[in-house]
Amino acid sequence: MAERYDAIVIGVGQAAPALCARLDKQGLKTAVIERKLLGGTCVNNGCIPTKTLIASAHAAHLARRGGDYGFATGAVRVDMKAVKRRMDHVVGQSASRLRKWIAGMKNVTLLRGQAKFTGPRRIAVKGRELEAERIFINVGARATVPDMPGVKEVPFYTNSTMMDVDFRPPHLIIVGGSYIGLEFAQMYRRFGSEVTVVERMPKLLPREDDDVAAEIRAIVGREGIEIRTDAECMALKKKGKRIAMTLECKQGKPIAEGTHVLLAVGRTPNTGDLGLREAGIEADERGYIKVEDDCRTSAEGVWALGECNGKGAFTHTSYNDYEIVAANLFDNDKRRISDRIQAYALFIDPPLGRAGMTEAEAKKAGKRTLVGKMAMSRVGRAREAGETQGLMKVLVDADSKELLGAAILGLNGDEIVHSLLDVMYAKRPYTTIQRAVHIHPTVTELIPTLLGDLKPLE
16 A cells, blocks of 8 residues: 655755755655755765865966966975865765755655656655655756767766766866866866867857857867867777777867766756656656646646756756745745746856857847947956956847846856846846946946947847
8 A cells, every 4th residue: 555645756956855845844744755865966966066176176276377476386286085085075064964954854754765656646666655646856867978989898987977086087088068078177177187178069068159159168278178179970999098089070180089088968867767657747858857837747746846857957947946836836926937047157267157048049039139248358356366368248138128148257257147147037127237336346347337338239
């Protein structure tokens, strides 16, 4: 006989803990099921560990630049075992807090094991059967392993298994020139590795505007990272103790050699073994669960939150899914996914903060668009900090005067972009921020100047 619960949560990604806390507050008897690590990608092999590694890499890079600031440190030696210990400590703190939070919920029971639907709103886990009127799926996604010739014949890493590395790869080949790939590329270059990035598309970061992508390529190139774009017919093979990647590029040699390989070519949702068909839950051809604007699936009483629903691959979108679900279920507040403005960051150094539309998206939407652009070298605070790489760019609707999008690639760009994002959510004209008086000397004080020099987008 099935055990009855008021709610079942499958997977402890970034939406689940807050959702469980809310279900607990509502007095609902809840089972939360996790087969592996609490916290999902963000806590264990995404945001927290990678940003911790990036911080160590930045410290080493800054030490090497001591001469730019009037001091000398001598030769900089990176102790990768110590770097990993620091990362593990930070991750451990986050995981511990999460365990304690869930353990303190009096109406929530944590079950360990693989959950699988056996029918509508019925779950099997380790020989037990559970039933609930409400089931929430928050199982996330994992790194995609491409069907590339030779991939089964050579050892490789993904963003998850790279978390186990406690040494410096002499020459790291990274397959994939997008957000994950570029963060690892700069990080390991600063740790002292030779790095080659191989990207199938004609440019890095295909979704970004050409000028933004070109400046990012220039930034990582200045640090000695080799970039190979337009790379077709990729194949991996062993070459003695090294690994060779054969490719056809419009420029460069038809082979790239290294000692280690990192695959960073996309994500695959963790939905293939959930029994979605038995539950009547529809998914697309890639395995992402189809959801309505409030995260409801095609099955009555089942919601999908986070990366597995294909509506956002970020911690902040996953948490927002929780907010949407809770608002609709408990607060009589009709919040929707479609209310969300796209926003994310690329955490290289300097970082890229992105919000709203790109040029291509604005054109596709038929907008009459104004654009403002400024090199970071014009920003006094950036010059004072010795961080003048990058640019700031903003798009404005010529008719409504509302902000359409922004790309802040430069010192603190991942923080500064929120000043524009908040005005976008308020649906106020760009003059709201253009006429604001910002503090000097900051980077953000140049946003009004940027907005004061708008030109039609060609």
